[in-house]
Structure formats: C-alpha cells, structure tokens
Amino acid sequence: MIEIAVKATTANLGPGFDCLGLALDIENRVRFTESDMDFEDKNNLIYMSAKKVFDSVGKAMPFIHIEQEINIPICRGLGSSAACIAAGCTAGNALSAANLSIDELIKMGTEIEGHPDNIVPAFLGGFTVSSQDEDRVVYFRKEAYEGFRYAVMYPEFTLPTSQSRGVLPKEIAFGDGVFNISRSSLLTAAMITGDGELLKYACKDAMHQPYRKSLVAGFDEITGRAHSLGALAAFLSGAGPTIIAVLPADDMGFESAMKKHLKGMAGNWTLNVAAASNTGVEIV
Known part of the structure; x- marks a missing residue:
C-alpha cells in the first residue's frame, strides 16, 4: 500500500x-x-x-x-x-x-x-x-512567505476550467499586456519578500478576471468587502469560482466579519482560512 x-x-x-x-x-x-x-x-x-x-x-x-x-x-x-x-x-x-x-x-x-x-x-x-x-x-x-494567510472563499456551484477559458478574448490590448507584466513582476517580488504594501497593487489584473468575473455572481461585492475589511489583495483563484483574499498574519477580525457578509449572499459560500504550504x- x-x-x-x-x-x-x-x-x-x-x-x-x-x-x-x-x-x-x-x-x-x-x-x-x-x-x-x-x-x-x-x-x-x-x-x-x-x-x-x-x-x-x-x-x-x-x-x-x-x-x-x-x-x-x-x-x-x-x-x-x-x-x-x-x-x-x-x-x-x-x-x-x-x-x-x-x-x-x-x-x-x-x-x-x-x-x-x-x-x-x-x-x-x-x-x-x-x-x-x-x-x-x-x-x-x-x-512561501509565512507572514500571509489566505481566506479561501468558494460557492456551492462549480465552474469547469473549459467554461471559464471559453469567455477569454483571443487578443488583448497592448496596454493590458503591459499592465499585467508590471503587476505580475510586482507580485513575484511581494511573494518573495513578504512586502504587503506591494501586494496591494500587485494582484490587479486586466487579462482574465474582467471576463471571468461575469461567471462568478458577487465577485465585485466580495472582493470589495474583502478590501474594506483589511485584505491586502483579493483575486480569482485559478479559473474560479473560488476567490482568495490575502491577509496579514496578525489579522483577527476578517474571518468572522466576512463569513457574516457571505451569509447574506446567494451561492451558499464557504470560507476557510489557510496557510501557504512549502x-x-x-x-x-
């Protein structure tokens, strides 16, 4: 065995x-x-x-x-x-x-x-x-930097990768490409150094989330609420529908407040806070 x-x-x-x-x-x-x-x-x-x-x-x-x-x-x-x-x-x-x-x-x-x-x-x-x-x-x-925690939020509905890829454009504007290159470079630096201030800017995206969020009802509301509760960043995990918020290690109030907010939303959302794994x- x-x-x-x-x-x-x-x-x-x-x-x-x-x-x-x-x-x-x-x-x-x-x-x-x-x-x-x-x-x-x-x-x-x-x-x-x-x-x-x-x-x-x-x-x-x-x-x-x-x-x-x-x-x-x-x-x-x-x-x-x-x-x-x-x-x-x-x-x-x-x-x-x-x-x-x-x-x-x-x-x-x-x-x-x-x-x-x-x-x-x-x-x-x-x-x-x-x-x-x-x-x-x-x-x-x-x-992985150990000073971040990850609020993993997912609804009861699933989203096959094939469906999520189907809404992506075949081409993107040159400016959007530059936008993502700069943010992904910042994100790499933030994840290596643990710079939470960089992370606030680094997780913005112009390549896939603007198109995929239409498949995840409540995406803007959840990410907006996550930021208002002190999350350093919030993004669609993979092809979705999971949304992840990055939290500083000393945050104590996000989980309870966000769970309360999710209860009022359609989708029967679950929230678990996880650490990165090495x-x-x-x-x-």
Missing part, C-alpha cells in the same frame, strides 16, 4: 495568468493498494496519471484499488486536477520503480494538465513561477 499526500494550489494570483502558483495547506490523501480486479474507471485522472508513468518505462500496470480522502474542493479553481495528477504520477513512479526525476514528473504532469501553473506547486509546494519552453517546463520555486507531494 502507498499513501500520497498532496496539497491544493492556487494559480494566476491575479495577473500571473498560467504562470504563477502557490501551494496551500489544504490536503488530499490518496491510497493505492494492490487488487485482484482491474480498475474500472480508466478515465479517472489519478489512474491515468499513474498509468502514464508505467507506459513511459514500458511496464504493465498491476491491478490497483484507489481510495481518496478529499479536502480540496473539486472544480473550484484550487488545483483539484493537478492534485490528482501529482498523486497519480508520484504513485506510478514508486510502484513501477521507474525512478523518474521530479523534472520528468513535472513535464509528464504538465502534458496531462496542459499548463504548469498548478502542476509545479502541487509537486514542489511553495510559491512558483513556471513556463513552457517548447517541450520543457522551466520553473522557479521559492519557500510541502510538495509526498509518500507518507
């Missing part, structure tokens, strides 16, 4: 579309045990990811049983698919004795996911910047 622990991730962080990511201390556990029957759901993302490792080294995958302990909300923009992929690839690497490097697993996971922004922090933990250069994933990883996917 192999048990894998893997964290939730948030991507984009406002302006860092498809390149910035952060692991959060919200954890799934996945257990793999040998079975006398073949796995029924061949489209299961965990199974597919494990099998991809076996296939890459030319080994037959044994019959396995997969059991999950799920704490990462599904289809909410918190990296649930990346968590499945990272867990599956890690288990496949161990069970097959393939001995693939972490970079090889990240490349494989990116091929499955289609982009590395959630995959890299799911494998490595911490704050990450990632990019695809032809067939290679190039990334930077830094221990722990990547691991066999426990």
Whole structure:
C-alpha cells in the first residue's frame, strides 16, 4: 500500500495568468493498494496519471484499488486536477520503480494538465513561477512567505476550467499586456519578500478576471468587502469560482466579519482560512 499526500494550489494570483502558483495547506490523501480486479474507471485522472508513468518505462500496470480522502474542493479553481495528477504520477513512479526525476514528473504532469501553473506547486509546494519552453517546463520555486494567510472563499456551484477559458478574448490590448507584466513582476517580488504594501497593487489584473468575473455572481461585492475589511489583495483563484483574499498574519477580525457578509449572499459560500504550504507531494 502507498499513501500520497498532496496539497491544493492556487494559480494566476491575479495577473500571473498560467504562470504563477502557490501551494496551500489544504490536503488530499490518496491510497493505492494492490487488487485482484482491474480498475474500472480508466478515465479517472489519478489512474491515468499513474498509468502514464508505467507506459513511459514500458511496464504493465498491476491491478490497483484507489481510495481518496478529499479536502480540496473539486472544480473550484484550487488545483483539484493537478492534485490528482501529482498523486497519480508520484504513485506510478514508486510502484513501477521507474525512478523518474521530479523534472520528468513535472513535464509528464504538465502534458496531462496542459499548463504548469498548478502542476509545479502541487509537486514542489511553495510559491512558483513556471513556463513552457517548447517541450520543457522551466520553473522557479521559492519557500512561501509565512507572514500571509489566505481566506479561501468558494460557492456551492462549480465552474469547469473549459467554461471559464471559453469567455477569454483571443487578443488583448497592448496596454493590458503591459499592465499585467508590471503587476505580475510586482507580485513575484511581494511573494518573495513578504512586502504587503506591494501586494496591494500587485494582484490587479486586466487579462482574465474582467471576463471571468461575469461567471462568478458577487465577485465585485466580495472582493470589495474583502478590501474594506483589511485584505491586502483579493483575486480569482485559478479559473474560479473560488476567490482568495490575502491577509496579514496578525489579522483577527476578517474571518468572522466576512463569513457574516457571505451569509447574506446567494451561492451558499464557504470560507476557510489557510496557510501557504512549502510541502510538495509526498509518500507518507
């Protein structure tokens, strides 16, 4: 039996579309045990990811049983698919004795996911910047600053990534590109140094949130209320519908006040405050 622990991730962080990511201390556990029957759901993302490792080294995958302990909300923009992929690839690497490097697993996971922004922090933990250069994933990883907390707010409705990507424009104005380059650069500096004042400006975005927020009823109200309650920043997590507010570590009143506000809104919103996680996917 192999048990894998893997964290939730948030991507984009406002302006860092498809390149910035952060692991959060919200954890799934996945257990793999040998079975006398073949796995029924061949489209299961965990199974597919494990099998991809076996296939890459030319080994037959044994019959396995997969059991999950799920704490990462599904289809909410918190990296649930990346968590499945990272867990599956890690288990496949161990069970097959393939001995693939972490970079090889990240490349494989990116091929499955289609982009590395959630995959890299799911494998490595911490704050990450990632990019695809032809067939290679190039990334930077830094221990997440421990002086921020993250108010994770999500409604009962889900938002598939395909739907959220469908509202994005095919082109953006040159000025919007410059706007996002400057903010994502500021955001990288803020996340490395823990500069909360920079963060107040850095999470503004002109590339995806203006289009996606139409799919998340209450986005402007929630982000506006978060700022009025002292949040350093507020942004759509990944493709949504989760909204994350970044809080200073010494904030004590945000959670209760924001929960009270969310109760008065449609959508049956849940709020949990999490820390960043510097722990990547691991066999426990």
